[in-house]
Structure formats: C-alpha cells, structure tokens
Amino acid sequence: MNALLEQYLAETRECLDAINPLILRLERDPTDDAAVGELFRLVHTLKGNSGLFEFAEIIRVLHAAEDLLDQVRGRVTEYSSRLADRLLEAIDFVERSTSGIADNPEAAPGDPVEAKAIADALRALMGTPGGAGDDAGPAAGPTIATEWLNALPPAARDATRSATAAGARVHAVTYIPDAGCFYRGEDPFFTIRQLPEIIWCDIAAPTPLPPVDEIDAFACSLAFRCLSTATVDDLLRRLRYVSDQVAITELADTDRSAAPSARATRDEPVASLRVEQRRIDRLMDLIGEMTVSKNALPYLAARADAGASPRDIARDIKAQYAVIHRITQALQDAIMQVRMMPIGTVLARFPRLVRDTSAKLGKQVKLVLEGEHTEADKTVMEALADPLIHIVRNSLDHGLEMPADRVASGKTACGTIAITAQQDSGRVLLRIRDDGRGIDPVAIRRKAVAKGVITAEEAGSIDDREAINLIFTPGFSTSDTISDLSGRGVGMDVVRSAIEKVRGTIRLDSVVGQGTSIEISLPLAMAVTSVVLIETDGQLFGVPVENVIETVRIAREAIHGFGSVRTISLRGRILPIKELNGLLGLPAVPRANAQGELAVLVATIGGRPVGIVVDDFRGTAEVVQKPHAGVLAAISAFSGSAVMGDGSVLMVLDLAELF
Amino acid sequence: MSIILNHLEATFSDIVAISDADIVLEWVQQNQGVSVDLSACSHLHPAVIQILLASGACVSAWPTDPDLARWLSILRANPGSDQ
Numbered sequence: 055m056n057a058l059l060e061q062y063l064a065e066t067r068e069c070l071d072a073i074n075p076l077i078l079r080l081e082r083d084p085t086d087d088a089a090v091g092e093l094f095r096l097v098h099t100l101k102g103n104s105g106l107f108e109f110a111e112i113i114r115v116l117h118a119a120e121d122l123l124d125q126v127r128g129r130v131t132e133y134s135s136r137l138a139d140r141l142l143e144a145i146d147f148v149e150r151s152t153s154g155i156a157d158n159p160e161a162a163p164g165d166p167v168e169a170k171a172i173a174d175a176l177r178a179l180m181g182t183p184g185g186a187g188d189d190a191g192p193a194a195g196p197t198i199a200t201e202w203l204n205a206l207p208p209a210a211r212d213a214t215r216s217a218t219a220a221g222a223r224v225h226a227v228t229y230i231p232d233a234g235c236f237y238r239g240e241d242p243f244f245t246i247r248q249l250p251e252i253i254w255c256d257i258a259a260p261t262p263l264p265p266v267d268e269i270d271a272f273a274c275s276l277a278f279r280c281l282s283t284a285t286v287d288d289l290l291r292r293l294r295y296v297s298d299q300v301a302i303t304e305l306a307d308t309d310r311s312a313a314p315s316a317r318a319t320r321d322e323p324v325a326s327l328r329v330e331q332r333r334i335d336r337l338m339d340l341i342g343e344m345t346v347s348k349n350a351l352p353y354l355a356a357r358a359d360a361g362a363s364p365r366d367i368a369r370d371i372k373a374q375y376a377v378i379h380r381i382t383q384a385l386q387d388a389i390m391q392v393r394m395m396p397i398g399t400v401l402a403r404f405p406r407l408v409r410d411t412s413a414k415l416g417k418q419v420k421l422v423l424e425g426e427h428t429e430a431d432k433t434v435m436e437a438l439a440d441p442l443i444h445i446v447r448n449s450l451d452h453g454l455e456m457p458a459d460r461v462a463s464g465k466t467a468c469g470t471i472a473i474t475a476q477q478d479s480g481r482v483l484l485r486i487r488d489d490g491r492g493i494d495p496v497a498i499r500r501k502a503v504a505k506g507v508i509t510a511e512e513a514g515s516i517d518d519r520e521a522i523n524l525i526f527t528p529g530f531s532t533s534d535t536i537s538d539l540s541g542r543g544v545g546m547d548v549v550r551s552a553i554e555k556v557r558g559t560i561r562l563d564s565v566v567g568q569g570t571s572i573e574i575s576l577p578l579a580m581a582v583t584s585v586v587l588i589e590t591d592g593q594l595f596g597v598p599v600e601n602v603i604e605t606v607r608i609a610r611e612a613i614h615g616f617g618s619v620r621t622i623s624l625r626g627r628i629l630p631i632k633e634l635n636g637l638l639g640l641p642a643v644p645r646a647n648a649q650g651e652l653a654v655l656v657a658t659i660g661g662r663p664v665g666i667v668v669d670d671f672r673g674t675a676e677v678v679q680k681p682h683a684g685v686l687a688a689i690s691a692f693s694g695s696a697v698m699g700d701g702s703v704l705m706v707l708d709l710a711e712l713f
Numbered sequence: 714m715s716i717i718l719n720h721l722e723a724t725f726s727d728i729v730a731i732s733d734a735d736i737v738l739e740w741v742q743q744n745q746g747v748s749v750d751l752s753a754c755s756h757l758h759p760a761v762i763q764i765l766l767a768s769g770a771c772v773s774a775w776p777t778d779p780d781l782a783r784w785l786s787i788l789r790a791n792p793g794s795d796q
Contacts, residue, residue: 263767
C-alpha cells in the first residue's frame with residue numbers, strides 16, 4: 055500500500071472517530087451550532103480526501119451527507135433522530151468501505167448499489183432550499199422506484215435467463231429523469247442509449263400522461279429501463295452526471311453470489327500505532343544517555359589493563375551498572391508509554407452501541423463514561439474491546455428493565471450504565487455498573503444446579519457473591535431465550551477467558567433490584583510479567599503472580615483423599631489439590647522438606663482456588679515473557695517463556711490450561 | 714428538416730430534437746388518429762416521445778435502426794403495419 059493511501063486511511067479513521075460522537079451529541083441537542091459546523095467540516099474533509107483517490111462510492115455518500123448537513127447548518131432541514139440514523143448509516147458505510155481498502159487496495163471500495171441507496175436516503179431527508187443558490191443538482195431527489203423489477207416483462211425475463219445461463223451478470227438500470235432535465239439541455243434517452251451491452255430495454259410512463267391538450271411536453275415524465283450485462287462500474291461511469299436519478303440493481307443470481315472474495319487472502323495490513331511526538335523524544339533522550347554511559351566501559355577495561363585492583367574495578371563496574379540500570383528502566387518505561395493508548399479509544403464506540411441497542415429494545419438508557427484518559431497497553435486495550443461490548447449488551451438486554459417496569463419499582467424511567475476507568479497501582483480498573491434489576495443469587499444457584507455446573511451441596515455452601523459469579527462458568531447462560539443481542543451463544547465464560555488471556559481478572563457484584571457492577575482489573579502492560587518461581591522435579595517454572603493466592607507448607611498427612619480427588623483443609627476451607635508433576639506428566643513424586651511438609655501453591659483457576667503441589671518455591675522475578683512460536687506454540691500448558699538473568703530459559707505455566 | 718407533417722401522417726428522419734417538439738405537439742393537438750413513419754429516424758428526443766405517447770399516435774413504420782426500434786416498443790403499432 056502506498057504511503058499516501060496509508061495516510062488517507064489513518065486520517066479517515068480519525069475523522070470517523072470524531073464524527074460518531076458528534077452525531078450523537080447533536081441528537082441530544084440539535085441546536086448545538088458548533089457541533090453542526092464541526093460535523094460539516096469533518097464530512098467535507100473526508101469527502102475531499104476521498105476525492106484524491108477517486109473513490110466514487112464513498113464520495114457519493116459523503117457528498118449527500120455534506121449537502122444534508124449544509125441544510126442543517128442553514129436551518130433548512132431540522133436535525134432529527136431519523137436524520138442521525140441516516141448519517142450513522144452513511145458513516146458506517148464509509149467505515150466499512152475504507153476498511154475494505156486496507157484488505158484489498160486494488161478494488162474500488164464500496165458497493166455502488168448500497169452507496170446509491172444510502173445517498174438517496176440522505177437526500178430524501180433534504181428540504182427544498184429556501185431560495186439560496188444551491189448548485190448541487192436536484193434538492194430532494196426522489197428515491198428511484200424499482201418495483202418493476204419485481205415483475206419483469208416476459209421479454210426481459212427471457213433475456214436475463216439466457217444471459218445468466220451464458221455466465222453474465224445482469225444489471226437492471228432504472229433511470230427516472232427529473233422533470234426539469236430538458237431545461238438543462240439533457241436528453242435522458244440519448245444518455246441511456248449510450249449504455250453498453252443492453253440485452254433488453256423499454257420506456258415507461260410511471261404516471262399516466264395527461265391528454266395532449268394539457269400535456270407539458272417540456273417536463274419529462276418518462277422512465278427509462280434497461281438490462282445490461284456491463285459491469286456496475288462501467289454503467290455508473292456512463293451515468294455519472296445523472297447518478298442521482300438512476301438506480302442500478304443486480305438481478306438476483308443466487309448460485310454465483312459466492313464468487314468474489316476468492317482472492318481475499320493478501321499480505322496482512324501492517325498494524326500501525328500513532329504516537330505522540332514527546333514520547334518519541336523521550337526515547338531519543340534516553341538512547342543518547344545510553345550511548346554516553348556505554349562509553350564508560352572501555353575506560354573501565356583500560357583501568358583493569360593498567361593494573362587497578364579488582365576491588366576498585368568491581369566498585370566501578372557496580373557504579374556503572376547502576377547508571378545503565380537506571381537508563382534501561384527508564385527506556386523500558388518510555389517504550390511502554392509509546393504503546394499506551396487511552397481507554398477512550400475503546401469506549402468511543404459505546405455511545406453509539408447503547409443508542410442503537412436501547413432504541414431497538416425500547417428502553418431508555420443513559421451512558422456515563424468516566425476516566426477515558428486512563429491509559430493501558432495497546433494489546434490490553436484491544437483484548438478489552440470485545441468482552442466490554444458483551445458486558446454492556448448484557449446490561450442493556452438483561453440488566454436494565456423496560457421504562458414502565460422501572461417506574462413501577464420506583465426508579466427513573468431512564469436507566470444508567472456507567473463505565474468508569476481508573477489506574478490503580480500498576481493496573482487499570484474498569485467498572486461497568488448498571489442500575490437495572492440485578493442478578494438473583496437464588497435463581498443462579500438453581501440454574502447452576504440444573505445445568506450441572508455445581509452440585510446441590512455446593513450450591514448450599516457457597517455465598518451469594520460466589521453464586522452470582524457462577525455466570526462466568528462455562529456452560530452457564532442466564533437467559534432462557536436466545537436473544538438477538540447478547541445471547542449469541544457466547545457466554546460470560548468467554549468474556550472471562552478473554553480478560554484472563556491478558557492476565558486480567560473479572561468480578562461481579564449485584565444487588566437484586568438495584569443493579570449489577572462488573573469490575574475488570576487489567577495489567578497496564580503486557581511486556582513485563584511478575585512470576586512466582588517454582589521448582590518441581592529439578593526444573594524451574596514460572597507462574598504469573600496474578601494467579602497465585604498464597605504459598606503454604608502442608609504436612610503430608612493433612613492431605614485427604616476421596617477416591618481420586620485429593621483435598622486439603624486450609625483455614626476451614628476445603629481445597630482440591632493436584633501435583634504439578636502429575637499435571638506435566640513427570641513420573642517423579644513431590645519432594646517434602648526436612649519437616650516432611652509439601653510445598654503447595656494456592657492459585658486461582660477459573661475463579662476458584664486450587665492447591666498445586668510442587669517441590670519448592672524459589673521467590674519471584676520480573677521477566678519479559680515471549681509467547682511461543684512454531685512447534686512450541688501448540689503446547690497449551692505454557693503461556694510463554696522468558697530468559698532469566700543467567701541465560702537459562704524459564705517456561706511460564708498456563709494453569710488454566712493445565713487443569 | 715427532419716420532420717414532414719402531413720394531415721394524419723408524419724415522417725420523422727435522422728434526429729428529432731427538442732426544438733421540433735412544439736410543432737409536433739401542435740400537430741397532435743389538431744389532428745386525431747395520427748401515425749408516424751419512423752423508418753429513417755435515428756433518434757427521438759424524449760419530449761417528442763411523450764407527446765406521441767400521450768396522443769396515442771401509432772407507428773406506421775418502425776425505425777430501421779434496430780436499437781431505437783427496441784426502445785420504442787411502448788409506442789403503438791399501426792393496426793395495419795407489419796409489427
């Protein structure tokens with residue numbers, strides 16, 4: 055992809071991101087002139103940029119949007135929810151079309167038929183300009199009626215059949231010139247006769263013509279219709295000056311619809327990152343410092359050569375190490391900063407999602423976003439997007455009640471979903487709160503038992519909070535009916551595993567009748583992992599600190615066996631335990647220490663504590679974990695590996711996969 | 714001149730432009746049951762087409778240009794003509 059196109063795509067992305075919230079802002083306050091002006095400017099910029107590449111369909115849609123917004127700006131047309139819907143559709147179209155460019159830069163972006171429909175819908179909302187000199191063609195372009203296609207004349211049907219039998223794609227062109235076209239010196243009949251590969255054609259009078267004594271011969275009242283086997287692009291190009299009066303429809307031909315898309319596999323678009331200049335400057339400064347401190351090493355070597363005492367040399371090396379250590383730490387921090395992005399970029403889509411979904415459900419919902427500037431690593435943010443959508447949809451669908459039900463239970467008709475983000479000691483805390491009906495632990499217990507997620511005894515022993523957190527268990531779905539919105543066969547367990555994949559945790563609190571709150575805690579960055587080092591059968595392994603609750607020593611006799619299940623009692627709680635050797639397929643038995651005690655790592659797996667018997671603990675370490683590639687990637691027991699200070703390789707265990 | 718108007722039959726030839734529409738309109742308004750010979754015609758301005766259509770004029774001879782003839786199927790054939 056060339057650099058200019060890349061730039062275009064990045065800028066388009068930015069414009070679209072800015073446009074979406076403006077459309078919604080105007081919906082709340084249609085009198086916000088500043089917002090209208092800004093929206094118009096952005097759409098205008100987008101159109102101008104697209105013009106550079108002659109993306110005809112994108113331009114067509116944006117042009118219509120621009121004209122409409124110009125009318126809104128000039129108070130000719132009033133801003134309405136319907137208008138917002140149309141604008142959002144147009145913006146979605148541009149978004150889809152431009153993302154198509156990234157996948158396939160050679161194809162002309164945007165489906166002409168769809169573009170036409172969207173542009174028509176936008177233009178249909180336009181009022182008649184109040185005398186202002188409007189050069190943009192007909193103001194209120196009527197939607198082109200294509201009903202005749204539903205019942206093709208027999209000759210047209212035959213022509214279509216034989217053309218498709220010969221492997222051609224048939225497009226129907228409906229050209230309804232506007233009444234005043236003759237005055238502009240147009241000859242629509244001549245225009246349409248120039249179309250190539252016409253296999254059938256006719257002229258129709260959509261409305262019965264008046265008798266000759268009353269006819270206005272200079273107001274066009276004819277419609278021209280034809281079928282052509284030419285490509286849509288070719289047809290559109292020839293009809294480009296009258297495109298607002300033309301509808302091109304591909305005649306249904308179901309057995310060939312799968313044909314395009316065959317050559318979708320291309321080299322992957324390069325993921326790019328937009329970085330603030332000052333962050334790069336900071337990196338540059340640090341590299342400079344690094345270069346300077348590196349120069350101290352030859353000096354040290356020279357001193358050693360000259361016979362300085364080892365003690366002095368050691369002291370100098372240590373001093374120099376401290377300098378380099380400080381710089382590398384700062385470098386690491388700076389490079390992390392480069393990868394940081396504000397959570398606002400992920401949250402930006404939610405106003406739209408909430409608006410569309412609540413309208414569909416007939417609910418009134420207010421979305422509150424807080425802490426959009428909270429930053430986290432790009433990978434973490436990207437991993438957060440889908441689970442977050444799922445959670446918000448769940449709140450909209452199951453959590454918030456219908457307005458009437460809310461009023462009946464003494465709440466305001468309008469429900470609230472609040473998403474707040476904040477940084478908290480090296481982690482990002484994200485809270486999604488709704489004031490809906492909440493989750494009933496009794497119902498959850500019943501359902502969990504019915505679904506076989508837990509036994510009836512277990513249901514009795516867990517507290518309410520543990521009960522509601524069962525919704526994260528695989529195989530559990532709270533809704534009995536599968537709805538269009540949240541019940542797409544994806545349960546909350548998928549949400550949890552997605553969060554856990556980036557080493558985050560998720561927790562749910564709910565009060566019946568008052569609402570539900572979900573708290574997600576995520577690491578700020580993925581690059582550095584804290585691990586607990588454990589030894590088993592003479593080998594060292596790492597376990598991410600997030601998984602570890604505590605490390606304990608348990609006397610061998612304290613392990614009880616019930617059949618194949620072994621448990622220990624820890625502070626009055628029964629924990630299932632397993633031997634790491636067994637999990638890894640190592641034949642060795644766990645080694646006890648001099649007092650005959652076994653080392654047990656208490657970790658949380660899938661939200662429940664379990665004990666893992668290992669040989670010994672070896673402290674903690676900060677490692678830079680790399681995911682496995684190639685053959686190793688297939689071994690799910692390890693989430694990755696890291697190189698230790700002495701050059702040895704540490705394998706980091708993925709406990710959830712081991713169990 | 715691309716149109717010749719007789720009492721009940723007109724002959725159109727070459728290109729009939731919008732500038733001819735006035736004359737044709739007047740002619741159909743004054744005469745009932747008219748017909749047109751389009752055999753030598755290569756193009757008709759749509760203004761003229763809609764006048765012919767509104768007047769119920771018949772086509773006594775179809776254009777020899779097959780493309781034009783195909784387009785004009787909406788016009789009525791003369792009961793006595795070959796099409």
